[in-house]
Amino acid sequence: MRIPRCLAPSALVGVLALAGCSGGTQTDDNTPVTAPATVGTTTTTATASTAPTDAPTPTSDPAMPALHGKTYEQAQAEFTRRGISAARLTAAAQHKDVALPRDHDSWYVCETSPRPGAPLTGTTTVTVRLAKDFSDCTTSFNGYLYKKNDPASAP
Numbered sequence: 001m002r003i004p005r006c007l008a009p010s011a012l013v014g015v016l017a018l019a020g021c022s023g024g025t026q027t028d029d030n031t032p033v034t035a036p037a038t039v040g041t042t043t044t045t046a047t048a049s050t051a052p053t054d055a056p057t058p059t060s061d062p063a064m065p066a067l068h069g070k071t072y073e074q075a076q077a078e079f080t081r082r083g084i085s086a087a088r089l090t091a092a093a094q095h096k097d098v099a100l101p102r103d104h105d106s107w108y109v110c111e112t113s114p115r116p117g118a119p120l121t122g123t124t125t126v127t128v129r130l131a132k133d134f135s136d137c138t139t140s141f142n143g144y145l146y147k148k149n150d151p152a153s154a155p
Contacts, residue, residue, distance in 0.1 A: 066116040073105040094129040095145035104130055110137035
């Protein structure tokens with residue numbers, strides 16, 4: 001009996017696969033399987049080092065706190081409480097027609113840049129927009145507190 005040439009490679013692969021399956025110990029379901037014995041092999045196991053390293057662990061950047069509705073003084077205290085330098089805060093007036101006085105600690109935070117929750121990298125400067133009254137945070141006429149000062153609303 002002759003095997004056609006196109007089936008010869010498939011037959012060879014099948015025979016080699018069956019030959020590779022032999023060599024183990026046949027057992028029933030209740031006895032453990034044992035591996036075939038090997039002669040003259042050595043194994044080396046690696047152990048993990050548990051010694052502390054001197055490399056600093058990276059710390060994540062702090063997140064921008066929510067400051068809306070707090071006074072500028074409270075915003076500075078919040079930064080200090082979180083371990084962030086209050087010197088990173090830059091104050092600006094919320095409206096174009098309002099000058100920010102030198103003593104603006106009692107003014108209210110209307111907006112922050114960056115937004116709350118954003119990461120504060122080491123070089124990030126935080127700008128807080130302040131208004132004297134908290135109710136003025138939502139009042140704006142094209143960026144002006146008073147409509148009469150808005151050039152676009154001139155009669």
